[in-house]
Amino acid sequence: QTRDFVYVGDVVSAVLAAAERADGIFNVGTGLETSVNRLHELCRDVAGSTELPEHGRPRPGEARRSVLDASLATRELSWRAQVGLDEGLRRTWED
Numbered sequence: 278q279t280r281d282f283v284y285v286g287d288v289v290s291a292v293l294a295a296a297e298r299a300d301g302i303f304n305v306g307t308g309l310e311t312s313v314n315r316l317h318e319l320c321r322d323v324a325g326s327t328e329l330p331e332h333g334r335p336r337p338g339e340a341r342r343s344v345l346d347a348s349l350a351t352r353e354l355s356w357r358a359q360v361g362l363d364e365g366l367r368r369t370w371e372d
Contacts, residue, residue: 278313278335281306281344284365287358294354306345307358319363323370 283306291305317330335341350356360368 278339279310279342279344280313280316281309282311282316282362282365283307283358284360284362284368286365286368287360290359291350291354291356294350294356298354301349301353303350303354303356304345304347305350305356305358306347307362308344308347309362310342310344311362316362319366323363323366 288305291303295301295303314330320326321328347357
């Protein structure tokens with residue numbers, strides 16, 4: 278499975294930029310597809326853990342892949358994700 282993980286601070290900046298507009302629907306994402314296995318590796322590294330992932334059965338109806346095109350947010354809101362996944366995880370872990 279893959280997802281488009283976005284640092285919460287970047288999401289907040291996108292929401293604030295969108296709040297200044299009267300209308301519009303915008304994708305908030307990085308445009309980068311990251312596997313949940315890779316996410317586990319990065320979390321493990323940040324936390325200094327050696328835990329192995331536990332894999333379960335897929336949930337019915339859950340998307341196998343998810344990545345967003347945030348080009349409209351870039352054009353209309355001058356917004357773009359600024360914090361990479363590994364840096365965002367580090368910041369989150371330290372807070």
